Amino acid sequence: MSASVPMGRPIGAQLVRVTTPAALIALFLIFAAISPTFRTPGNILHILVNNFSLPALVALGMTLVISAGGIDLSVGVAADIAAMLAVTLMEHGSGLGLSLIAGIGGALVVGLLDALLITVFGISPFLATLGVLFIGESVQQLATNGGTPIYLVSNYPAAGLDYLAHGQILGLPLTLWLVALAVVLVQVLLSSTAFGRHLRAIGAEPRVAWHSGLPVRRTTWLVYLLSALLCGLAGLLLSATVKSYVPLSGNAFMLDAIGAVFVGTTISREARPNVLGTLLGVFFFGMLHNGLLLIGWNFYWQQVAIGLLVFIVLGISFLSRRLQTAD
Amino acid sequence: MAQPALALRDLVKTFGATRALDNANLVVERGAIHGLIGQNGAGKSTIIKILGGLYKADSGSVTIDGQTLTHVSPRAIEHLGIHIIHQEALLVPSFTVAEALFLGAEPGIGPLLSRRTMRKRAEDIIGSYFDMMLPRDALIGELSAAHRQIVQITRALLNRPAVLVFDEPTASLVRREAHRLFGLIRRLRDEGTSIVYISHYLEEVQDLCDKVTVLRNGRDVATLDPRDTPLQDIVSLMINREIGDMFPKSAVPIGKPALSVQGLTRRGHFTNVDFTLHAGEILGLTGxxxxxxxxxxxxxxxxxxxxQGSITTHGKQGxxxxxxxxxxxxxxLVPEDRRGQGIALDMSVRENTTLASxxxxxxxxxxxxxxxxETVRQLIARLGIKTPGPDARVRDLSGGNQQKVVLAKWLSAASDIYLLDEPTVAIDVAAKVEIYRLLGDLAQRGAAVLILSSDLLELQGICDRILVLHRGRITHRLRPADTTPEEILAAATGAAGLGESIAA
Structure with a gap:
């Protein structure tokens, strides 16, 4: 146990918080210098819609989950199940509304399963959601003869779906409005509600939360349901954009979302997951995918570069934190 | 005089603001059973952890057989023949008896005994010292506490120790097993092994030890021959009298029953606990x-x-x-493990204060x-919490102020029955007095307070009544005015004659 004396914050502690924004700006400038296409307003909007929005929805849910001390490896499954149900129903002639609601319902079942395993059976979030990930992947493969995509070819509510994917309100894509809504929702939950305070206490000190009589189980249920809801939304938007359901395509969300939340913690003094940080993290990944492509790196080298950059950002951050707390 | 087998000199160890050891000495002669006694928090386990290399002393020296160690590590002291039988058996539950016995002693390397010889030796030791057989394939997790202890002792004896340290060895044993252990310890002494025996059961110590060192507030206040010293004198030495008059007493009218406990039993922990706590009352509990x-x-x-048993609060049972x-x-509840259970260190004073409300x-x-x-502002003012502001992290507050934040949490929740577990441990004296004042204030406002403490002067100073638990039962109900810390301690250690007593 160490002494609990107040101490001044060394400069390192302040520096660490600008690591992520600085890396973001530096990368932006580098890409802009190399690729003229990168810096066009059209491309920036493209990044926001295609590389940022959907991962942002998933990562916002993940922000809640990680704040509550958990982890959700089943985000891709929730997105995929939503897409699978909605696309299948539409392909069989169901209306847009019913299909979307069924999709969201499917995603919520995934969240329910996560929460059930974690709260009732006491399985650690990592293992519980890993199990759901495996089950969810198998279910998709069984339902699609081993992974055959389902394309919307005829007889589907094309106009409604198009609006979902490409519609605009006040000149901005609908997708971005949905992200903005999710941002407000998660931010308000975290900062202004008893639910948010409780989930942060549960994440920070589960035993203190229990000793203080907090509704630990109820909070945990809600957290995983909210995460699944946001993932389901991302899954539906994805299928609306590509007019199809491609099995297991949601898995790409998982690592980016977890990565974004942790990169985002670096801008918080207490190293907490936070909405702004998560958004920066998602943008960081989205810009990397887009920028590396435009400067002509092939896909496999992109993955290596992204991995290295994540190491660098987190490395700098944790190293300076360690220097800060060493006594 | 022959060189002592083990000498710890002028040990100092501080944890934050608390001085756990304050120039403590322990000198153990060869071939003697040396008792180490003191109240909870006197520094017994800190000494043993320093000797075992688990803590590093701030200053002081560890000398084994005339050789002063520059660096104390578990390996170094085992090499010099010191073996510690820890209170909680440090054995891996999923290992078999044989694996646990030979853990760390890889056979066949250098001059070490071969595995077969060691196994033979282990069986010899278990057979001759304990007069029994332990199935070598049994899992540690399946053994009783007594058998786990036998495995630990056997493991130590395999290395032919010069000094064997027992830390509260009878805490989890039944009487018959304890007697067998005493026989073993005497035999080891007669064979030339030096023994350090840590316990707070005084009659055990008096019965078994050749010499006893009494620790109080991190200092060795006396080393004496227990056979020549009356138990009452040993008890007096253990009690801390340095605080003086620091208990702001105030007479509060005792109100209606707030908490009533009847026939409360949890097997293996406590039996038939009965008491009633009233509004305005501060009830002490010790053991x-x-x-x-x-x-x-x-x-x-x-x-x-x-x-079993019932708990009634404000007339409602359930x-x-x-x-x-x-x-x-x-x-x-204000828990003893403040940092693990009472407050979220990385959340703010404000967030902690309103966490339960x-x-x-x-x-x-x-x-x-x-x-x-507004709530937080009022509570900071009422409790006198010293904090840079409501949004300061609780981690940055002193121990006493952290404790006040825990109290603030329950005040904010409008609790009226306060359970406090060692509320003044690791808090400086000034903050202690403030906590006492706050508890008195709570009682004045009609709250009921149950305080579990090992600080007997504290109990005598602030409580209206004191209950003493010994081996799971309430053995004494005392009024502070009619008792002394010596009497309370004698009751808690079983030396008062009532209750069960091992050596009787």
């Missing part, structure tokens, strides 16, 4: 580690429910199955910032 006192608090607060249920009935400060789930700020 040694392992007496069950802590578990009684845990049962009342719904952390580890009792098997099981308490969880802390949330206890809090709804007006209970609040957000329901009262929200409308449609939204926290009213204004009402929250």
């Amino acid at each position: 040694l580690v392992g007496s069950g006192a802590k578990e009684v608090l845990a049962a009342i607060f719904g952390l580890a429910p009792a098997d 099981a308490v199955g969880s802390p949330a249920g206890a809090i709804r009935r007006g209970l609040g 957000l329901g009262k400060l929200t409308r449609f789930g939204f926290i009213s910032r204004r009402r929250e700020a």
Whole structure:
């Protein structure tokens, strides 16, 4: 146990918080210098819609989950199940509304399963959601003869779906409005509600939360349901954009979302997951995918570069934190 | 005089603001059983952890057989023949007896015995010292506490120790097993092994030891021959008298029963605990580690429910199955493990204060910032919490102020039955006095206070009544005016004659 004396914050502690924004700006400038296409307003909007929005929805849910001390490896499954149900129903002639609601319902079942395993059976979030990930992947493969995509070819509510994917309100894509809504929702939950305070206490000190009589189980249920809801939304938007359901395509969300939340913690003094940080993290990944492509790196080298950059950002951050707390 | 087998000199160890050891000495002669006694928190386990290389002393020296160690590590002291039988057997539950015995002693390397010889030797030791067989394929996790201890002792004896240290060895043993252990310890002494025997059961120590060192507040206040010293004198030495008059007493009229406990039993921990706590009353509860006192608090607060018996709060009887249920009935617990259970260190004073009472400060789930700020401001002022501001992290506060934040949490939740577990441990004297004042203030306002403490002067100073638990039962109900710390301690250690006693 160490002494609990107040101490001044060394400069390192302040520096660490600008690591992520600085890396973001530096990368932006580098890409802009190399690729003229990168810096066009059209491309920036493209990044926001295609590389940022959907991962942002998933990562916002993940922000809640990680704040509550958990982890959700089943985000891709929730997105995929939503897409699978909605696309299948539409392909069989169901209306847009019913299909979307069924999709969201499917995603919520995934969240329910996560929460059930974690709260009732006491399985650690990592293992519980890993199990759901495996089950969810198998279910998709069984339902699609081993992974055959389902394309919307005829007889589907094309106009409604198009609006979902490409519609605009006040000149901005609908997708971005949905992200903005999710941002407000998660931010308000975290900062202004008893639910948010409780989930942060549960994440920070589960035993203190229990000793203080907090509704630990109820909070945990809600957290995983909210995460699944946001993932389901991302899954539906994805299928609306590509007019199809491609099995297991949601898995790409998982690592980016977890990565974004942790990169985002670096801008918080207490190293907490936070909405702004998560958004920066998602943008960081989205810009990397887009920028590396435009400067002509092939896909496999992109993955290596992204991995290295994540190491660098987190490395700098944790190293300076360690220097800060060493006594 | 021959060189001592083991000499610890002028040990100092501080944890934050607390001085756990303050120039403590322990010198153990060869071939003697040397007792080390003291109240909870006197520094016994700190000394042993320093000797074992688990803690590093701030200053002082460790000398083994004339050789002063520059660096104390578990490996170094085992090499010099010191073996510690820890209170909690440090054995891996999923290992077999044979694996546990030979852990760390890889056979066949250098001059070490071969595995076969060691196994033979282990069987010899178990057979000759304990007169029994232990199936070598049994899992450690399946063994009884006594058998786990035998495995630990055997492991030490395999290395032919010069000094064997027993840390509270009888805490988890039944009487018959304890007697067998005493026989073993005497035999080892007669064979030339030096023994350090740590216990707070005084009659055990008097019966067994050749010399006894008494620790108090991190200092060795006396080393004496227990056979020539009356038990009462040893008890007096153990009691801390340096605090002086620091208990702001105030007469509070005792009100209606707030908490009533009847026939409360949790097998293996406590039996038939009965008491009633009234509004305006401060009731003390004391007992040694392992007496069950802590578990009684845990049962009342719904952390580890009792098997039998009833708990009645404000005239309503019903099981308490969880802390949330206890809090709804007006209970609040200030736990001993403040940092693990009482406060969230990385959350702010404000967030910690309202953690258990957000329901009262929200409308449609939204926290009213204004009402929250107002509540927190009032409590900071009322409790005199020294903090840079309501948004400072609790981690940055002193121990005493952290403790006040825990109290603030329950005040904010409008609790009226306060359970406190060692509330003044690791808090400086000035903050202690403030905590006493706050408890008196709570009682004055009609709250009921149950305080579990090992600080006997504290109990005598602030309580209206004191209950003493010994081996899971309430053996004494005392009034502070009619008793002395010596009497309370004698009751807690079983030296007062009532209750069970091992050596009797």
